[in-house]
Amino acid sequence: MFEKVLIANRGEVALRIHRACHEMGIKTVVVHSTADSESMAVMLADESVCIGPPASKDSYLNIASILSAAHITGAQAIHPGIGFMAENATFAQMVAEHGLTFIGPSPEHIQVMGDKVSAKNAMIRAGVPVVPGSEGVLKNGQEATALAKEIGFPVLMKAAGGGGGKGMKIAERAEDVAELFDLAQIEAQTHFGNPDVYMEKYLLQPRHIEIQLLGDQHGNVIHLGERDCSLQRRHQKVLEEAPSPALTDAERAHIGAIAVKAAKDIGYYSAGTFEFLYAQGQFYFIEMNTRLQVEHCVTEAITGIDLVKEQLCVAAGLPLSITQDQVRFHGHAIEYRINAEHPETFVPSPGLITRYHTPGGPGVRIDAAIYDGYRVPPFYDSLVSKLVIHGNTRADCLARSRRALDEYVIEGIQTTIPLHQRLLNQPDIQAGNYDIHWLERFLKA
């Protein structure tokens, strides 16, 4: 096992990785920008190295600085966390070339799955059902229009290199396709440095269901069930739950087995997630994330398995600590993403936290990197805390969620806690009856 791991990330996920390392007796090094020198991860880590100014491109995305920090401190492995370098195949490759271990899958897996078109093609070959759409990248507006007519409206144009819900265009009518295609290409180039655009049928009332996978370097792959991430705003997840209120045990076993087989087919290892849209009993693959996910905590809650520890063990060449037969699901968990944002306008609200009190009691987990007197910097993602609630049943989980959200005090900045409180009062949420467009409809009303 590694003696020292460098954490190339910030915020709650840097802390999450630090915690797993320390429980395993591994020393931690955290790299940080000048804006994060007061962060919780920096304070708790065994060592920290400032790698640049606030702008991510000069710090958290600066490969040379990160690798230098690893060498100076004698770290043997790098955990990229979520975002930043986590799905950068070049980074994974360079980490290996510098004699260090990348805590994640191989650069090849990141490469293939990072391009959504090649990922979809790999999945089709592995027998996974995908959303109907173009066979590959679309050449021009004319081709897009012809295909859209064939698929049937509405259609969705997506960036092959996309992520974070950006660069998607919905076309309702043939007249609009060519223009939207051009726009999609421009956005794709601007955001992802790759103009490739492909097309999918735009599904009207699906749920977003994803399967958590774990694989090792000895050919073992298991699934840890699903997460339902259908509550989204602008294609970004707002809260996630496990298990999904929509799936039967048989459906879970069915899609879990398909995902395991596909991951084995491509020789996948480390943590990974297959994302599907689910409608009328059918699953349609949309993409794979070759990293830990923000919402991994709900899976940890219902399985008792520490995903970060498994990632560390797998990266060190050890086999998975559990087999599929040993995976048991217990109860129900929901994660509430608490963002430093106005709960109605969603305008970012960085600044000084003047009062901070966390809920406690049974079934309450908080993955947050904030504290009393901490100043939330304006430069990064607005997620400041994840409240993860576990109960024996979904009803227990909802009741516990209400009381925990009521206890949570964060003053000085605006947060999305009131949004979650409002959501819990909605009959559809209470009944688990929502699709990926539910939240947008609710916010409009």
Ligand code: ADP
């Ligand atoms: P990103 O990588 O940008 O997050 P995804 O492909 O994972 O993009 O899609 C993000 C979200 O966009 C999905 O969870 C879903 O809500 C919506 N979406 C994606 N593809 C489709 C589709 N074909 N039909 C309807 N909604 C879709």
